[in-house]
Each structure stands twice: as C-alpha cells, then as structure tokens.
Amino acid sequence: MRKKGIAASKGYAIGHVVIKEDSEVKIVETIIADIEAEKGRLKEAVINSKEQLEKIKEKAEKDLGAEKAAVFESHMMLLEDPEFTGAVEMNIESSKINAEKALMDVVSMYMGIFASMEDEYMRERAADVKDVGNRILANLTGNIGAGLDNLNENTIIVAHDLTPSDTAQLDKNKVIGFLTNIGGRTSHSAIMARTLEIPAVVGLKDITKCIKNGDLVILDGEEGIAIINPDETLISEYKQKKEVYEKEKEELKKLINIETVTKSGKRIEVCGNIGKAEDIHQVLENGGDGVGLFRTEFLYMDREEMPTEEEQFESYKYVAEKSNPKPIVIRTLDIGGDKKLPYLPLPEEMNPFLGYRAIRLCLDKKDIFKIQLRALLRASAYGNIKIMFPMISSLEEFLAAKEVLSECMEELKEEGKEFNKDLEVGMMVEIPAAAICADELAKYVDFFSIGTNDLIQYTLAADRMNEKVSYLYKPNHPAVLRLIKMTIDAAHKEGKWCGMCGEVAGDESMIPILVEYGLDEFSMSATSILKAKQIIMNN
C-alpha cells in the first residue's frame, strides 16, 4: 500500500515500524484465582521496569547531563518505594483482582493525592506517578513498543503526531525515520527531523490505522510517500535511490569552505537554524556562515522548571565561542502556538497561533524575559551575538522590547558585568503587519529576518500545522512574494540587512527568486546549507 503525505525531511529509509501509541490502554478488571502468581507477575514487571529505567537514565546522563537525568532517578525511587508497590500487592490480595487493575487503582489514588497538593512541585509529581505506572503497565501487558525508548535498529516511528520534545529525544542510532498523521513541512517536529537528518513524511492522515507494529515500510522523504510492505523490486529500487542520494550528499561537501557568491558577484551569508547549543557543530561542519536563528525555546523544554540565567548564559556563551567570529542571531523566547512548557501553564485558547505567545508573553512576563536578556547580553562578551525579537507586529512592540533590553544593560553596567553594548538588535518579520510597515520599522532595527513559516500562515489564513489546508500554504503566492520583496527593499533603503530564517530560505525552488530580490542572508536547517550554496552560486 502506498500513502502520500507531505515531505518533511529529505532522504530515504527502509525499516520496521514501531507505532507510538497515544491512546491510553483500557484496563479490564478480572477476578484472579492464583493470587501468588499475580503478585509474581507484578514483581517481574517492576524488575523489568527498573532495568529499562536504568538504561534510560544512563543514556540521558550521557546525552542531556546529570541534571536532566535526575527525573529518572526519582522514577526509580518510586519503583523501589515499598509503600507504592506494596499498595498494589495489597490491592491484588484484598480485591483478588488482576495486577493491571490493582496497579492503576493505586496509581490513580497517588495521582489524586499529589494533584491536590498546594505545593506546585509536589503537584507535578502526579505526572511522574503516571509515567511510572504506565511503564509497569506496559511491562505487564507486553506492550513495551509504545514508548520511544527500547527501540531496535532500523526503526521507523509511526505516530499520530510527535511533539518537538519527542522528536528531540529520538535516538538516531535506532530511529531512521518517522511518519505522522498530522503536521506540515513547518511544524516543529518536521523542523527537528531536518536538524537530526532523519527523513520524515508528515500529514499522512491515517497512517497509524493502515500499518501494524513490525511492518516493513519504505519512507520516501523526497516525494513524501510511505510504502507499506513493499515487494522486492520496490525495495531494490529504493535501495538504489538511497545510494544515489547519499553520493550526491558527499559531492556537495566540496562546497564547505567556499564563499557563496552569486553570478552577479554578491556575497551571500548562508547560515544554519539551531534549537540547542550543540547544534552549532552541525552548522559549522556543513559550511554555515553562522547561525541565522537560534530557537531558544528548546532550552526551556524537556525540563521541570525555567532555565536559570546562569544556565542560559552557559548555552549562549558556548555557541558564541564556538562560532566566533561568525555571527549568531539568537531569538528570544517564542513559546506558545505549538510550543508549550510543562511548568508554564498557558490559558486554553481558541487560536493559539493568534494568541498569547512569543514577544506578547515576554512583554507581559518581564521577569522571565529579563532573565533571558541578561543571559544573552552577558554571553555577547564572548562572540558575535545578535538579538532578535519574534512575532513583532508594531513599532511600539519592538520599542517596548528594546526598552526591557536597555533596563538589563543598565543593571549589568551597575553590577560591573561585561557585555557588548553595540550588539545588533533586530526583529523577525513573520506577521503581515510587520512586512507592510517594514519601511517604518527599518528605521529602528539593525536587521530583519523574515519568518516565512508564520508569515505564510498569517497571510493566507492557512494553519501551518493543518494538512487539510496545506494546499493553500504556498510560499510562492503573489501576496507572500510581495511581502518578502517589500521587507527586503525597506531594509536596504535604510542601509540595513535582511535575512530569512523560515523554511522558504532552504526551499530549492524559492532560492533563485530570493537571490533576485536581493536577500542578504539565508538561514536554514544545517543539512540544507550545502545544496542552498550550490543553487545560490548558480543564480
């Protein structure tokens, strides 16, 4: 069977399916005759859970550091807590019910207790109990393929959707691609896939229903196709395509240390987009001229509390030093929309993409904003950092953000801390209003960076995450092209530079148009840089 979706990340993969289950398993209560045997099943599931957690913890310590791995330590402590497992055993004994039901009763009780506590930290422990409960349950039911750990090599993940943090945790040694029901080319899971260099097809609508765990599947990240249980001829055809693709990738490496100059002699900066500090290596290895977009919100994800000023400072300083003297444009927190933080509950909104997000949230929660700005400023003493504000819709908003930045500069001066007082401060143009008023804004900014992912969705009123309207989401729509051109011209008129960090910057069919419009800087997934350089040099 062949399914067509949206090509989200290039390349080919041939592997076996693991379906990521989102739905909760339904537990049926059964009366048990052999209570000892049931307690034995529970004991075994707990031992297996412990072994799995031990491995996850080791990996997390290696990949993410001891602090982030600490959460698994507390999961293990819960598994070892005799009050917890003892309560499940007692429930099996007294109610004579199966271990699954006895376990989930106790988990619900514990979750209820934690959830009703005053203290926020304790309230969050409810999620840990649920996680541990689900792990034991998975071991009891044998449904251990449900998570994203414990995978075999050559796995292709199939899911309704993957959150950005799911994607960030994928083990590249095991996972060779993913397929999802929903999402578009610019949903954050797709962007993460390109960063990880994992081929992906999204927006496949009902792929989770058409496929079983263990099925063989071909993933074609060029055409956006998934072929389920292909025959031998197709397999060898795709093995060949994969080989040709990889050879071409090798060829492009010759461009790594070559300056990108257009046919008319204009020098263009081709930079990379990153989500975490270590991604800088991939950008530099791919011949990037710097970073055009550091999406700092990923520093805030996958954790239980806000990153401190010190932690952020370390990350920004790391990138600044590694890329110095090449520039890095660091975007301030752009949370909201499809990016959420577990410890910062945001109101449920009818239209999250039109709601309380990015600069709107930061200007409202200045304490959070200032922590980041102070960290950024301090890191600017170590390399070529430029600051960029997201989702600016008016001059007032840009000036308000700059005002907070000035406050931070004053504070640091008083504290005798170093920073680059001349650092460039720019904004993203990703709201049509900003593009339309770019002539005015250009007088106040040091640079623009066009965020086409949002600009297109707002201009064409087509949700970037919704595959049902993806046919409307057209980068080459005349309205989008005019806004892009207006923004570039407005910047140049004021002697400022204009970049682009939305996905259009790496879109092979759009690059020639952008060169013609006079775009100065292109920023994209590291893996697209070399191909983009080649195209720019031919235009």
Ligand code: PEP
């Ligand atoms: C954009 O909107 O184009 C952009 C680069 O920002 P993000 O994809 O993070 O919303």
Ligand code: MG
């Ligand atoms: Mg955006």
